[in-house]
Amino acid sequence: MNKLPVALTRHDANKIARYTKRRKQFSAAFYALCVAIALLSVAILVVLLMSIGIEGQSRLSTDLLTRSHSELQPQRSGMWPAIVGSLLVCGTCGLLALPLGIGTAIFLEEFKPRNRWLLRLRSFVQLNVSNLAGVPSIVYGLLGLTMFVYMFNLFGQIQVNQSSGWELMGAKHLYQVLTLEPDHAVFIPQTNRNQNQITIDRPLDGLDQDWNPIAIDVWAPGTPQPKDPEVRRRTVAAGTTGGTVTDKAWYYFRLPLDRSFLAGGLTLGLVILPIIIIASQEALRSVPSSLREASLGLGATNWQTVRDVTFPAAVPGIMTGAILAMGRAIGEAAPILMVLGATISKESGPRHLMDNAVTMPVLIFNWAGRQQQEFKQLSAAAIIVLLVTLLILNSVAILIRHKIQQSQP
């Protein structure tokens, strides 16, 4: 029994030394290969950034940030509406996806149900989340189109500026009446929703063009007209008719959402929802179960455990996932093209909740496909702006994460 196995007794020092040397060489070669691959990927990125930088740097100016797209004057075009549009769309997207995604992850990870039906619901949701993460974003665009833009036709077709929209939130319905002063109008709030026309025959209260209340005078034809332009501006010829107009406050809201930035944001929210759920689940799973046990062992309820222990411990991981997801949302073009359309000639960002919007990727897509050299340069400059925006968003998120980590010693 004292005899060692043959493999351990054979002493061929040279052979073993050669073998060891070959192993070390192989290891060194593998290391070099890894470094080369890493450098290659960085080099590709550098080339990309440099070519964009060289092409776009001539157009990087405040004009680019403050002006809007102009079809005829590419040299004076800017992307202000797209910046505002992108931020609003992504904000909506985050407002939908973050609470929903984190909540779903907490349900899946922290509330292990004992009830058979809840267990089935849990595995059903889990299966769907895993599958949805792999669905191409254009498919989400189609989903957003039926779900948010048309809302399955549940609310009928959209009738803008019709009196059927009377109850719409944030919409003011008014009659617009021309005054004696050329090109000047006053407004009278609409009180009867079925009446589309108004005829002025007596003095009444109305609004001026800045929505300040004024008294509207009536001029009877045949008598001398007032001379003072101030008075003429609020004087209407008797018998003048006016039609309805609608003024939309920023909170103007109607259903279905149609091609509004809200619909775009909600669609993007669906795109990043599975990413956020999966990242949050990972973060919650990595919280040591000993902390969970400690909390429950002290008599905390499931909810108290999540609120005081598990969730705070998982916040850094959840934030990382959220940053990645928002980065994807801000750069996503396909579902936005489908939901909001490809219009880019907008003067400003969305003025109310139901307003259409341009986003940066859609604008870049449009500019990059044009023939004129100026637009090609513009698109390169816009890419730089998009990247910088992304960088700023990420740094803010990382800063918040850092703050949270420091606040829990």
Add this chain to the structure above:
Amino acid sequence: MPLSSTTDTTPTDPQSQRGRTLIRIQNFNAWYGDFQALQDLTLDIPRHQVTAFIGPSGCGKSTLLKWINRMNDLTPGARAKGGISLLSDRPDEQTVDVDILDPNVDVVKLRRKIGIVFQKPNPFPKSIFDNVAFGPRLHLKTTKSELDELVEWALQKAAVWDEVKDRLQGPALGLSGGQQQRLCIARAIAMGPEVLLMDEPCSALDPASTLAIEDLMFELRSQYTIVVVTHNMQQASRCSDRTAFFFEGRLIESGETRKMFTNPDKNQTDDYVRGKFG
């Protein structure tokens, strides 16, 4: 074989309660899935004493401990049959007898009465103060000064006050392993339990910290009923009043610790405490 009462006096004085049964375990069976972890177990745990559960790995002693405050609810597939009742007689509590295994029992209330300390120290990644205040904040409505007083009291009881009093707002994870474990004991004491369950509380600690915890158990038994699971024979003999020996899911023998370690009734117990197996 149930442990019988050693002293019988008036029920008002907490010290005189010593030895009366607090937790009664009757014909208890526990399973994990199809595997039966504990079989037909009957044991009484007396008040204000340290009861040690000993036995080789996998004998079911931790399982029993975790059923006493229903921590096994968290384990998928864990089932139990039989009875565990808490014969509490605190004057301020309305419920006297609690059937611990009743599915409708309020586990939140139960776990407040029966605190648990785990094998590895598991302080929350919060400040030392917040760790100890965690239980009181869950269960009691306190003012700031009452909470301060309670935290100091609990840390003093757990013999860690002198070491942490200058850094109560510092991170609990910055403490040494032994300090962390005493902090966990303070955290359990701070919600005013009757029973402290300890699942191998010293197995992750160095000898000096182990000694500190053992002294602490000895101190605390005047006010709490302590159940400790341990692999360490010396520890069981040093710091427990009663010992229960488990083997392969059965309770082999239980009784006074001195008797169990010197002259047990069963040969199997004798072999185990002498270190012949396990």
